[in-house]
Amino acid sequence: MDVRGPVPEVPRWENRVEIDPSVKDYCGIPTLRISGRKPPSDLKTAKFMAAKAAEWLRSVGALEVFQQLPGMGVSGGQHQAGTARKSKDHKLGGVDEDCRVFGVENLYVADGSVHVTNGGFNPSLTLQSLAYRTSAKILASSHIAKRV
Ligand SMILES: Cc1cc2nc3c(=O)[nH]c(=O)nc-3n(C[C@H](O)[C@H](O)[C@H](O)COP(=O)(O)OP(=O)(O)OC[C@H]3O[C@@H](n4cnc5c(N)ncnc54)[C@H](O)[C@@H]3O)c2cc1C
Incomplete structure (x- = not known):
């Protein structure tokens, strides 16, 4: 029996999606790579979840x-x-609250x-x-309204 507990990885500003300097796809286009580290709080959460899962398994008779x-x-x-995270502040994200x-x-x-x-x-x-919400924002935007 396998007990798993999915949790969100807490975002870190330093984590990046980068163009890999050496790996290319079959068309010869450089591939993307994900770099960075989890914050220590993720390991704390994982340890808590693992201890709970072990407790549940033992309580139903697991021997090992x-x-x-x-x-x-x-x-x-x-x-x-x-x-391109949403943000009120352009220094902290790629798009505003309307995903623009x-x-x-x-x-x-x-x-x-x-x-x-x-x-x-x-x-x-x-x-x-x-996506539905953003579509509505686009339709209501002054940019579209001017053209209609
Ligand atoms: C194996 C697997 C299983 C998953 N299972 C689930 C699940 O059960 N439930 C769930 O909720 N989520 C699941 N997910 C996650 C979910 O599929 C993704 O989070 C979601 O599809 C991301 O949507 P997106 O629109 O951000 O990107 P995508 O769906 O990746 O869409 C990006 C689109 O952009 C196109 N594109 C890329 N580059 C260009 C370019 N240069 N020009 C034009 N078009 C381009 C791509 O062809 C693609 O159609 C799964 C993902 C994977 C890989």
């Missing part, structure tokens, strides 16, 4: 329990987000990159609802 904690590197899973790119009147972002955190669970429904 093994704990596996995550490393401190950022994970290469499937829920990365936040490369700071400093560009008619450019909006409608995907996972605007998430400030990704939560601990699957993000697609949040992405979709944000």
Whole structure:
């Protein structure tokens, strides 16, 4: 039996998505790589979750329990987000509260990159609802209104 507890990785300003200096895809285009570290609080959360899971397993009769904690590197899973995070302040994010790119009147972002955190669970429904909201903001924007 395997007990897992997904939690959000707390974002760190220093973490980056970069162009890999050496790895290229089959078309010869440089690939992306994720670099950075988890904050110490993530390990604290993981230890808490692992201890709880071990407690649950022992309470239902498990004779041997093994704990596996995550490393401190950022994970290469499937829920990365936040490369153009929403913010009130252009120094702290890529887009404003309406998902419009700071400093560009008619450019909006409608995907996972605007998430400030990704939560601990699957993000697609949040992405979709944000895309609807952003579409409405685009339609209501003065840029579109001027053209209609
Ligand atoms: C294996 C796997 C399993 C997952 N399972 C779940 C799940 O069960 N539930 C859940 O909620 N989430 C799941 N996710 C996460 C979810 O799929 C992603 O978080 C979500 O799709 C991200 O949406 P997005 O719009 O930000 O990016 P994407 O869906 O990646 O969309 C980006 C789009 O941009 C296009 N694109 C890229 N570069 C260019 C370019 N230069 N010009 C034009 N177009 C370009 C790409 O082709 C792509 O269509 C899973 C992800 C993976 C990889």
